[in-house]
Every structure is written in C-alpha cells, then in structure tokens.
Amino acid sequence: MPAAREQATRVAVDRIACTGHGVCAALLPRQITLDEWGYPIVAAADDPAVDVEAAVRLCPARALRPSRTTPQ
Amino acid sequence: MNELLWYFSRATGVVSMVLLTTTLVLGMTLSGRRSARPATSTVVAGLHRWLGLGMVAFLVGHVTTAVVETYVSIGPLSALVPFTAGYQPLWVGLGTIAFDILLAVAVTSALRHRISERAWRGVHLASYLLWPTALVHGFMLGTSDQPLLRLVTVACGVAGMLAVSWRIQATHHDREHRRSVTAQGWS
Numbered sequence: 001m002p003a004a005r006e007q008a009t010r011v012a013v014d015r016i017a018c019t020g021h022g023v024c025a026a027l028l029p030r031q032i033t034l035d036e037w038g039y040p041i042v043a044a045a046d047d048p049a050v051d052v053e054a055a056v057r058l059c060p061a062r063a064l065r066p067s068r069t070t071p072q
Numbered sequence: 073m074n075e076l077l078w079y080f081s082r083a084t085g086v087v088s089m090v091l092l093t094t095t096l097v098l099g100m101t102l103s104g105r106r107s108a109r110p111a112t113s114t115v116v117a118g119l120h121r122w123l124g125l126g127m128v129a130f131l132v133g134h135v136t137t138a139v140v141e142t143y144v145s146i147g148p149l150s151a152l153v154p155f156t157a158g159y160q161p162l163w164v165g166l167g168t169i170a171f172d173i174l175l176a177v178a179v180t181s182a183l184r185h186r187i188s189e190r191a192w193r194g195v196h197l198a199s200y201l202l203w204p205t206a207l208v209h210g211f212m213l214g215t216s217d218q219p220l221l222r223l224v225t226v227a228c229g230v231a232g233m234l235a236v237s238w239r240i241q242a243t244h245h246d247r248e249h250r251r252s253v254t255a256q257g258w259s
C-alpha cells in the first residue's frame with residue numbers, strides 16, 4: 001500500500017548489499033550512526049518521512065528500504 | 073538564425089563534454105573509495121546524479137540544434153542512428169553512439185529502483201565506452217579556429233584518463249572487507 005510507504009519514518013538496511021558509503025548516516029543522523037568500519041548502526045529513533053524517502057533513493061548500493069518496525 | 077544555432081550547438085556541446093567528464097570522475101570516486109566523512113559521499117553521490125541528469129538537457133539541446141541548423145547536412149535520423157549523416161558521417165556517428173549510450177544510462181538510472189542491480193550496473197558501466205566516444209567526436213569535429221574550445225576537450229581527456237588510471241588501482245574499502253570475510257570461511 002503506497003500510504004504505508006509514505007509514512008515510514010525508519011529505514012531497514014540490507015546488510016549484504018550495503019557497501020558502507022555512509023550516505024544514510026549523513027541524511028538520517030538521528031537514526032543512523034556508523035560503526036568503526038563505516039557500516040550503519042540503526043537506532044530506534046524516528047526521522048521525518050521525507051528524509052527516509054530521500055535516503056532510500058540516494059543510498060548508492062540501494063541497500064535501504066522504508067520500515068515501520070523497530071530494529072532489534 | 074542559422075549561425076546562432078550553430079553557436080548554440082557548439083556551446084552546448086562543450087558544456088556537455090565538461091559535465092560528462094565531471095560526472096564520470098565523480099562516479100569513479102563513488103565506486104573507487106569510501107570517503108572518511110559520510111557528508112562527502114553524500115555530496116558526491118548527489119552531484120553525480122544531478123550533473124548526470126542535467127547533462128541530458130544540454131545534450132538534447134546540442135543534438136537538436138545540430139539537426140535543425142542547415143549549414144551542414146545532418147538529418148533527424150542521425151540523432152539516433154549512427155553513421156547516417158551527410159556531413160562527416162564517421163565523427164558525427166560517434167557522437168550519435170555516445171548519445172544513445174547516454175540515454176540508456178540515464179533511463180536505467182531513473183528506473184533504478186524497478187530494475188535489477190545487474191541490469192543497472194551493466195548499462196551503467198557502458199559509461200566507460202560513452203566517454204572516449206564522446207571525446208573523440210568532440211575533438212574531431214571541434215572547430216580548430218577556436219584553440220580555447222580545443223583546450224577544454226583536451227583538458228577533459230587528461231582529467232578523465234588520470235581518473236580512470238586511479239580507478240583501475242583503487243581498492244574499495246568494502247571490497248577489501250568482503251574479501252577478508254570470505255577468506256575467513258565458515259566456522
């Protein structure tokens with residue numbers, strides 16, 4: 001449902017696809033920090049849905065998708 | 073009017089060459105190396121995307137004016153089918169090939185979220201074919217009474233070749249990481 005997608009305020013990371021560019025950390029600073037090797041750590045914080053959209057579109061490895069569940 | 077079109081075509085051609093080279097170099101830095109600061113990667117990724125797409129506008133202007141002006145015979149067919157121009161068919165044809173590849177790269181990038189990663193990458197890597205093709209086209213047809221414009225093409229060639237040789241030896245941090253993880257095997 002497109003409505004669900006528009007409202008997503010969190011991202012999920014495909015760890016196989018992620019190449020550690022860190023674009024997500026720059027666009028979603030509240031939610032994502034980078035580990036010492038430059039790979040994302042997702043925190044349970046919400047970001048504005050438009051920022052989530054942008055991060056999903058701009059991830060160079062196409063490794064992000066909108067999510068509405070809290071990371072474990 | 074014709075003369076104006078001719079100038080417009082040359083100007084947009086030169087701008088496209090500069091944008092193409094810039095886009096190519098930015099793409100290589102994106103793939104070849106992970107920046108220490110996430111903000112840098114983000115700016116590079118954004119510039120690569122928007123300059124790449126912006127170039128399409130300049131190229132459409134370049135091709136359209138080259139077809140419309142009647143000083144030399146280049147028909148509408150030559151915009152998409154190589155080696156069909158009455159004027160310098162070989163060098164114009166190279167420009168046509170470059171334009172076709174560019175359209176393919178731009179369309180697959182716009183649809184990136186809907187096509188497979190392999191398809192996108194396969195087409196995207198054709199950029200390495202597109203760039204020298206466009207360069208030779210620009211150099212051979214560039215008007216030799218304008219040394220400055222020639223110089224721009226040559227400068228683009230040098231910058232691009234330096235970047236390509238850097239890219240060949242660049243090892244992406246993530247690739248290294250994957251290699252070392254694979255080498256460890258399952259335990």
Ligand code: HEM
Nearest residue numbers: 060061095096099100102103120121124125177178181199
């Ligand atoms: C149309 C003109 C374009 C040209 C000539 C171009 C060229 C390039 C080149 C040469 C590379 C380096 C590839 C490598 O060595 O592995 C690259 C990488 C890349 N390009 Fe483009 N590109 C263009 C447009 C775009 C657009 C519009 C996007 C937006 C989605 C895009 C997204 C990317 C990404 C994400 C990478 C990095 C891939 C990776 O290694 O993870 N490009 N591009």
Ligand code: SF4
Nearest residue numbers: 018019021022024059
């Ligand atoms: S932007 Fe994409 S590739 Fe880069 S660290 Fe985030 S998820 Fe990984």
